[in-house]
Amino acid sequence: MDGNWAKGYRRGFTLVELMVVLAVLGLLLGLGVPGFQHLQESTRIQAQVRQLMADIILTRSEAIKRNVQVVMCPSASNPGTKPECSGIFAEGWLIFEDRDRDRRLDSGEEVIRTADGLPDGLTLTNRAANRHAKELILFRPDGTSGRNRTLMICSRARPDIPSWSVVMNIIGRPRMARDWGECPTTPVPSQAG
Template sequence: MHAQPPLARQASRGVTLIELMITVAVLAVLMSIAAPSFREIMESQRMRAAAFDLMADLTLARNEALKRGNIPAPVTLSPASADWAEGWSVTVGTEVLSQRNKVGSGVAPKLTPTNLAKLTFDRNGRVSNTTDVARFSLSNSSGTRKRCISLDPSGRPKSSTAACPT
C-alpha cells in the first residue's frame, strides 16, 4: 500500500470561499449588463402578444357577426375599463365570447378615433359605429417600438409593425 502525501489530498477537496465569491461577483456583473436589454425584449414580446390577441378578437367579432346574421344584439369589442390596456372583451348582448386580461406593463394600446368607446359589428361584419378607419396604436414605454392594427369600415383587421398614421 502506498500512502499519499498529505498535500496531494488537500488539493482535491473543492473550491475555496474566495473562488466562490469571485464567481458570484462575475455573474452579478454579467447580469447587470444583461438586465436592461432583457426588459426591452420582454416589452417587445408583450406588445407582440397584445397585437396578436387584439387581431384574434377583432377577427372573432367580425366572424361571429357574419355567422350569426340578423341578431337582436350586435357583436361588440369593448375595453374592460376606460383604458384598453386593462383588457377587453367580445360580447353579443350579455354573452361573453372572449375576454382578455391586462396587456402587461410597458405596452399602451390606444384606439383612434378617440370618440369610439367600443367597436360594434353589424350582420355584414362591418364596423357600424364609425365610417372612419379605426386604428389601435400600440407602443412600448420608451416609444421605440410601435405596432398599428387598422380596421377599415368593411371590418377586416390589418396589422403592421409601423406607427399608425395620424
C-alpha cells in the same frame, strides 16, 4: 511532495485569473440584462396585441356567422356583475350580439366573450397616442366596420420600445403593424375622449 509542487503540478486559479473572469462576467451581464428586459417587454406587448386582434377577428366572424350586428366594447365590469359597456379598452372588453342595433348590451342579447384588461404597465390608445381607446367596434352582418381604426399598445415604463397596433380598414379587415405610431412619453389623460 514538495518536489511535485515545484514541477508545476498546481491546481486551482490565481486571484488575477478570478478577477479577470469576474470582470468579463460583469461586462456580459451588464450588456445582456437590459437587452433581455427589452425583449421581454416587447414580447409582452406582442402577446397583448395578438389577443386584441384575435378578439376583433372573432367579433367580425360572429357578425358574419350570425348574420347580425356584433359589437366589441370596452368594459370595466367586475367579475360576477352584469357585463356592461363602460370605461376604456385597457380595462377589458366584451363582445356581444346587438340584435336591435342600438350599440348597447340589452337583456336578451348574448354576450359572446368577455376579456380582461391589459397587464399593468401597458396602455391601449389611438394612433396619435393622445387618448385612450374607448370607442366601441362594431361589425355589420356582412363583416364591414364602416370606418378605419388603429388601436396601439405601448409600454408606459419603456416608451422607447416600439408600439404594436391593430390597424383596421373600412371593410373591417384587421392586421398587425409594428411601430405604426409613437408611444406617449407622458401619461395619456384619462378624461380624454
